[in-house]
Amino acid sequence: MNISIYIGKRDALKDPAMLSLVAQLQEGGCSVDVLYEGDRLENAPDMLLSVGGDGTFLSASKLVGGRDIPVMGVNTGRLGFLSENRASDVAGAILAGDYTVESRAMLKAETVTANPEIDAWPYALNEFTVHRSGAAMLGVQVSVDGVRLPTYWADGLIVSTSSGSTAYSLSSGGPIVLPESKVLIITPIAPHNLNVRPLVVPDTAEIKLKMDSRDPEVIFTADNRTSSVSADTEITIGVAQFSLKRVRLKKSNFINALTEKLFWGEDVRNND
Numbered sequence: 001m002n003i004s005i006y007i008g009k010r011d012a013l014k015d016p017a018m019l020s021l022v023a024q025l026q027e028g029g030c031s032v033d034v035l036y037e038g039d040r041l042e043n044a045p046d047m048l049l050s051v052g053g054d055g056t057f058l059s060a061s062k063l064v065g066g067r068d069i070p071v072m073g074v075n076t077g078r079l080g081f082l083s084e085n086r087a088s089d090v091a092g093a094i095l096a097g098d099y100t101v102e103s104r105a106m107l108k109a110e111t112v113t114a115n116p117e118i119d120a121w122p123y124a125l126n127e128f129t130v131h132r133s134g135a136a137m138l139g140v141q142v143s144v145d146g147v148r149l150p151t152y153w154a155d156g157l158i159v160s161t162s163s164g165s166t167a168y169s170l171s172s173g174g175p176i177v178l179p180e181s182k183v184l185i186i187t188p189i190a191p192h193n194l195n196v197r198p199l200v201v202p203d204t205a206e207i208k209l210k211m212d213s214r215d216p217e218v219i220f221t222a223d224n225r226t227s228s229v230s231a232d233t234e235i236t237i238g239v240a241q242f243s244l245k246r247v248r249l250k251k252s253n254f255i256n257a258l259t260e261k262l263f264w265g266e267d268v269r270n271n272d
Contacts, residue, residue: 008052
């Protein structure tokens with residue numbers, strides 16, 4: 001089995017747990033090569049290990065570039081929903097085949113006119129956002145499959161996948177959605193309105209954004225990548241034609257991750 005390891009921080013490979021992981025894989029007959037930020041994935045390994053936090057995993061999703069290369073997250077960061085596995089659990093599970101591969105939807109953004117900042121890699125695993133670039137509030141006109149929604153007056157707007165429901169969208173009051181749910185989530189960021197709420201739409205929907213801004217540019221983000229685009233840019237968002245193959249250990253599940261990492265449902269009355 002050919003395994004590539006993508007490392008967010010170079011000193012992560014010095015960690016004893018990581019050294020042990022590499023040694024176990026090699027002893028089990030796997031060929032292992034290491035990639036760092038800025039490297040290209042020239043070959044097509046059987047699996048890519050992303051070592052770091054969720055930000056590193058998002059970078060790894062860009063690195064595989066739409067190819068059917070399964071990605072497993074090894075957590076050396078802080079929270080870790082995408083990178084939830086401890087290094088000590090990984091080698092044994094891989095060698096025993098004690099894992100499953102699940103598909104995670106990717107988003108694609110398109111603009112009417114060419115936009116180098118977006119066109120370079122117009123995909124995201126978690127979310128796209130538009131955000132005000134100055135002190136003035138941003139108006140975001142949204143339409144879903146041609147149906148116009150009320151304008152969002154806010155700091156910005158998030159369009160996320162179900163995978164991204166536990167990321168920026170959650171911090172902005174969006175719902176938690178099971179990763180296998182085929183939906184998109186539209187979440188305003190700090191809306192200046194008491195009756196504006198996040199909206200869940202089918203992942204077949206085409207979402208169009210048009211900005212109303214006093215500033216000439218707005219901030220556009222795609223996962224952990226940030227750029228500035230003209231405020232008159234119209235952005236169309238939908239599900240990409242390919243998905244990310246994410247490796248999950250059989251012993252893990254999403255509900256347990258919510259409980260362990262966000263203390264979801266923690267209550268002194270719950271003894272189970």
